[in-house]
Amino acid sequence: MTASRTAELNASKPGKAREVVEDHEEASQIKMGELSELLGYSLKRAQLRIFDDFIRCVASLNLTPAQFSVLLLIDRNPGRNQTEIANTLGILRPNFVAMLDSLESRELCVRVRSANDRRSHILMLTDNGRTILARAKKLVATKHEARLNEVLGPANRTALLEMLATLARDF
Amino acid sequence: MTASRTAELNASKPGKAREVVEDHEEASQIKMGELSELLGYSLKRAQLRIFDDFIRCVASLNLTPAQFSVLLLIDRNPGRNQTEIANTLGILRPNFVAMLDSLESRELCVRVRSANDRRSHILMLTDNGRTILARAKKLVATKHEARLNEVLGPANRTALLEMLATLARDF
DNA sequence: CGATAATCGTTATTGATCATATCAAATAGT
DNA sequence: ACTATTTGATATGATCAATAACGATTATCG
Structure with a gap:
């Protein structure tokens, strides 16, 4: 982005154009070598971009x-407790506590002591939580996933999803 | 894994089988809902798996x-300085310092003050560094990427790589 | 029954990763 | 020469991930 902003500034000085060596990627012309072939590397880069876009799309919520x-x-x-939800998301129970504290303080969900097993907390959304979730889903669908369909095309998006599921399953 | 161990134990009690509701995934039969359709979610899960496997494959190094x-x-x-290398990897310069300290203390690379610009440190591998890198590349190729080809198939692996590159580029 | 083990949510703590502000030294721009 | 900027570095904070341990509760089983 520093590069593109520099480019704009230079473009507004019509006097001596093209003295800046066709800028674009500034520090680059660095060779990525076999890094471009490393699936893990591309995977992480893509993941970071996607998450950034997700956050941007639901920023209002x-x-x-x-x-x-x-x-x-x-x-x-409905009716599940903390460990069950945390486990299926790969979140460790200790780290899930603060997360729920946050969501509960925002009145998006509540912990209810189970009648069967008074150790566990049943989790459920509040009305407000359901509203926010519905809004989030809409934003994700119309902004985030729509953008993905634009960039990849629906067929590729499906194929990509399937391959990622395969990786997460068979690895 | 807790689930499968429990299953074995139960199987060894022929008396009253099937009292444990066909176990398998214990906490599960939890519905993932539209989470399975969220590309970002699958992307992160896959990335974590791939990184784990990478670390396992080059654990000896x-x-x-x-x-x-x-x-x-x-x-x-060769001949590049810290900021150039850090930037192309998306690493912030402050965080790159400790990383290089570590690699340098293991004698895998060295910082050399540049003659042209005495502010900057030119980075280069030591002989040891080149040896380790060569070994790492071999391990990655024969173990890590080979495994990926097994699971995905070469064609899919290439297609996946291309899509991820597209995402990182056009997003 | 009662003693022991296991589970649930929680706290505390540590390490890794990531980001920002700031600094001295060196260089570039004017 | 004077000011900007750049480079590597330090300090610091935020977030996330991982482990150990505890009180309360429930399960196991002798």
Whole structure:
């Protein structure tokens, strides 16, 4: 972005154009070598971009991807407790506590002591939580995933999803 | 894994089988809902798996994916300084310092004051660094990427790489 | 039954990763 | 010469991930 902003400034000085060596990628012309072939590298870079875009798309609701996934899972699985939700998301129980504290303080969900097992906390969305989740889903669908379909095309997006699922399953 | 161990134990009690509801995934039969359709979610899960496998494959050399990519880039781009290498990897300069300290203390690379610009440090691999990098590349190729070809198939692996590059580029 | 083990949510703590502000030294721009 | 900027570095904070341990509760089983 520093590069593109510099380019704009130079473009506004018609006097001596092209003295800046066709800029674009500034520090680059650095060879990536076999890094371009490393799947893990591309995977991480892509993931960071996607997450950034996700956050941008639901910025008005102040939801991180992790928070969104928690709300989704609670909504789809009423009656589950903390460990069950945390486990299926790969979140460790200790780290899940602060996360729920945050969501609960925003009145998006509540912990209810189970009658069967008074150790566990049943999780459920509040009305407000359901509203926010619905809005988030809409934003994700119309902005985030729509953008993905633009860039990849629907067929590729599906194929990509399938391959990633394969990786997460068979690895 | 807790689930499968439990299953074995139950199988060894022929008396009253099937009282444990066909176990398998214990906490599960939890519905993922539209989470399975969220590209970012699958992307992150896959990335974590791939990184774990990478670390496992080069465990004998004690190299993280990030360290490997740094060594690769230094090797492929002799004469570059810290900011140049850090920038192309998306690493912030302050965070790159400790990383290089570590690699330098292991005698894998060296910082050399540039003659042209005495502010900057030219980075280069040591002989030892080149040896380790060569070994790492071999391990990655024969173990890590080979495994990927097994799971995905060569065609899919290439297609996946291309899509990820597209995402990182056009997003 | 009662003793022991296991589970649930929680706290505390540590390490790794990531980001920002700031600095001295060196260089560039004017 | 005077000011900007750049480079590597330090300090610091935020976020995330991982482990150990605890009180309360429930399960196991002798």
